[in-house]
Amino acid sequence: xxxxxxxxxxxxxxxxxxxxxxxxxxxxxxxxxxxxxxxxxxxxxxxxxxxxxxxxxxxxxxxxxxxxxxxxxxxxxxxxxxxxxxxxxxxxxxxxxxxxxxxxxxxxxxxxxxxxxx
Amino acid sequence: xxxxxxxxxxxxxxxxxxxxxxxxxxxxxxxxxxxxxxxxxxxxxxxxxxxxxxxxxxxxxxxxxxxxxxxxxxxxxxxxxxxxxxxxxxxxxxxxxxxxxxxxxxxxxxxxxxxxxxxxxxxxxxxxxxxxxxxxxxxxxxxxxxxxxxxxxxxxxxxxxxxxxxxxxxxxxxxxxxxxxxxxxxxxxxxxxxxxxxxxxxxxxxxxxxxxxxxxxxxxxxxxxxxxxxxxxxxxxxxxxxxxxxxxxxxxxxxxxxxxxxxxxxxxxxxxxxxxxxxxxxxxxxxxxxxxxxxxxxxxxxxxxxxxxxxxxxxxxxxxxxxxxxxxxxxxxxxxxxxxxxxxxxxxxxxxxxxxxxxxxxxxxxxxxxxxxxxxxxxxxxxxxxxxxxxxxxxxxxxxxxxxxxxxxxxxxxxxxxxxxxxxxxxxxxxxxxxxxxxxxxxxxxxxxxxxxxxxxxxxxxxxxxxxxxxxxxxxxxxxxxxxxxxxxxxxx
Numbered sequence: 212x213x214x215x216x217x218x219x220x221x222x223x224x225x226x227x228x229x230x231x232x233x234x235x236x237x238x239x240x241x242x243x244x245x246x247x248x249x250x251x252x253x254x255x256x257x258x259x260x261x262x263x264x265x266x267x268x269x270x271x272x273x274x275x276x277x278x279x280x281x282x283x284x285x286x287x288x289x290x291x292x293x294x295x296x297x298x299x300x301x302x303x304x305x306x307x308x309x310x311x312x313x314x315x316x317x318x319x320x321x322x323x324x325x326x327x328x329x
Numbered sequence: 330x331x332x333x334x335x336x337x338x339x340x341x342x343x344x345x346x347x348x349x350x351x352x353x354x355x356x357x358x359x360x361x362x363x364x365x366x367x368x369x370x371x372x373x374x375x376x377x378x379x380x381x382x383x384x385x386x387x388x389x390x391x392x393x394x395x396x397x398x399x400x401x402x403x404x405x406x407x408x409x410x411x412x413x414x415x416x417x418x419x420x421x422x423x424x425x426x427x428x429x430x431x432x433x434x435x436x437x438x439x440x441x442x443x444x445x446x447x448x449x450x451x452x453x454x455x456x457x458x459x460x461x462x463x464x465x466x467x468x469x470x471x472x473x474x475x476x477x478x479x480x481x482x483x484x485x486x487x488x489x490x491x492x493x494x495x496x497x498x499x500x501x502x503x504x505x506x507x508x509x510x511x512x513x514x515x516x517x518x519x520x521x522x523x524x525x526x527x528x529x530x531x532x533x534x535x536x537x538x539x540x541x542x543x544x545x546x547x548x549x550x551x552x553x554x555x556x557x558x559x560x561x562x563x564x565x566x567x568x569x570x571x572x573x574x575x576x577x578x579x580x581x582x583x584x585x586x587x588x589x590x591x592x593x594x595x596x597x598x599x600x601x602x603x604x605x606x607x608x609x610x611x612x613x614x615x616x617x618x619x620x621x622x623x624x625x626x627x628x629x630x631x632x633x634x635x636x637x638x639x640x641x642x643x644x645x646x647x648x649x650x651x652x653x654x655x656x657x658x659x660x661x662x663x664x665x666x667x668x669x670x671x672x673x674x675x676x677x678x679x680x681x682x683x684x685x686x687x688x689x690x691x692x693x694x695x696x697x698x699x700x701x702x703x704x705x706x707x708x709x710x711x712x713x714x715x716x717x718x719x720x721x722x723x724x725x726x727x728x729x730x731x732x733x734x735x736x737x738x739x740x741x742x743x744x745x746x747x748x749x750x751x752x753x754x755x756x757x758x759x760x761x762x763x764x765x766x767x768x769x770x771x772x773x774x775x776x777x778x779x780x781x782x783x784x785x786x787x788x789x790x791x792x793x794x795x796x797x798x799x800x801x802x803x804x805x806x807x808x809x810x811x812x813x814x815x816x817x818x819x820x821x822x
Contacts (some may be wrong), residue, residue: 214721214724214807215724217724218720218721218723218724221720222717222720225713225716225717225720228713229713232713262757265755266710266711266714268803269711269714269753269780269803269804270711270713270714271804272803272804273714273717273803273804273805274713274717280804
């Protein structure tokens with residue numbers, strides 16, 4: 212697929228911007244989960260977590276961060292289950308841990324300390 | 330013009346000589362007084378002196394009883410083949426009927442009139458049939474619509490609780506490793522889901538409405554999932570599940586949901602009808618195709634039954650569960666995907682099902698088509714994705730209008746409708762499906778693309794063509810996006 216040089220430059224800038232945003236995305240999800248763990252599930256916290264994770268599950272793969280995207284999708288599928296999520300806290304916690312690890316890997320990629328074959 | 334008396338007399342004689350006339354005189358009592366036939370001999374049956382006129386002529390007398398001027402009654406049928414113009418003259422106490430034979434001329438005219446009447450009747454009947462046909466067609470379309478809506482509704486109603494059960498079973502499996510009970514729940518759930526899928530597919534395909542949604546499918550992931558799904562089932566029956574797949578399986582552009590359904594059906598059957606030994610799933614890349622083979626060391630199928638096994642609701646074995654739809658559905662789906670399902674079997678040795686699917690490379694994705702000047706409304710709440718899509722779409726010459734949510738999209742569209750809308754299924758303030766419906770009402774010619782994270786809608790229900798014109802699955806590669814936009818616009822032309 213041929214795209215113009217101008218589009219390539221725009222994409223490169225956008226890609227950089229996305230990678231730069233990973234730390235903030237990670238923090239938001241982590242902070243939200245820690246709040247849920249300490250204060251319990253509320254509608255607000257659930258919606259915040261769902262929104263953040265759902266967006267990540269859609270965007271990470273598009274920016275070539277396949278492992279981060281897969282981890283987000285797994286958590287996204289669990290969060291949309293129509294059930295009492297407090298009963299799934301253990302499993303969600305495990306998925307959050309996996310997600311955080313994927314974030315770290317992607318952030319390392321951004322900092323250039325690790326290469327990834329796409 | 331005035332004729333001489335000689336000429337007039339001559340004409341009178343010639344006319345009388347060649348024409349057939351009958352003059353009937355009726356007395357004041359309405360009885361035949363006499364009949365005279367100037368020119369040629371013509372006597373009419375049923376006409377007797379001193380007797381009343383035949384009924385058909387009597388009716389004419391009644392109709393002209395008050396007339397003083399001569400009356401003409403044309404084309405009166407006297408017999409099956411005899412027609413006459415009847416002139417009635419009142420001559421004081423008597424009446425005279427002058428019958429002029431017009432059978433030859435009238436015969437043809439009568440036939441034409443009859444034919445015209447018959448044609449008219451036929452046209453009326455045809456119009457009535459057309460009306461009935463239109464009514465029945467409308468009824469059938471309504472019934473079909475109702476059925477489609479019912480299927481879509483039932484799809485979601487069935488899948489949601491089953492998916493929930495399966496999800497919980499998965500969670501339980503993780504927290505209680507080795508539990509046979511959770512494994513049993515999973516097996517039963519998968520069996521139920523497969524049965525539901527098959528029943529609903531049968532309802533769809535019964536009307537010839539298999540809609541194939543081609544997306545890039547990672548075959549490696551599909552094969553891995555089959556292994557994950559059926560390993561436990563096979564083990565529980567003392568069987569060995571063998572996965573034989575080429576390394577580096579390609580990405581295939583096909584309907585992932587339907588492909589999975591076929592493999593699930595074939596593997597379920599293989600495990601069900603194998604008592605000992607091996608069930609194998611093989612996936613090989615050929616030159617322009619990928620070949621799938623599901624084989625087992627099971628009971629085998631009698632040669633005479635090999636054709637019957639694809640018939641709906643037909644089971645060649647009485648043991649075991651199942652509605653007899655799995656192979657029927659599988660055959661239909663493989664055909665819809667561009668392949669053909671074949672089978673070989675030997676009793677006591679085992680059975681092998683196989684099919685090939687065409688391998689569409691990325692180069693096959695149509696890049697032909699000009700998107701220059703086409704307007705698109707991009708509705709995506711994720712800023713990063715929205716910006717990425719905008720870069721591609723604008724690079725292709727499209728006029729891009731973007732909105733992060735339902736309401737803003739609606740407002741923008743009302744000000745300036747777009748040729749095509751691409752909307753995420755889940756928006757912060759509403760559903761993409763609902764937005765598409767609302768925008769369609771504003772601009773019926775608008776084309777639409779829904780974005781989801783899987784081959785289904787994000788609420789688990791399958792993609793129904795009534796929701797949008799196309800479904801696009803994230804992550805979205807540029808070539809894929811362009812191909813879907815072009816094909817969506819083309820279908821609208």
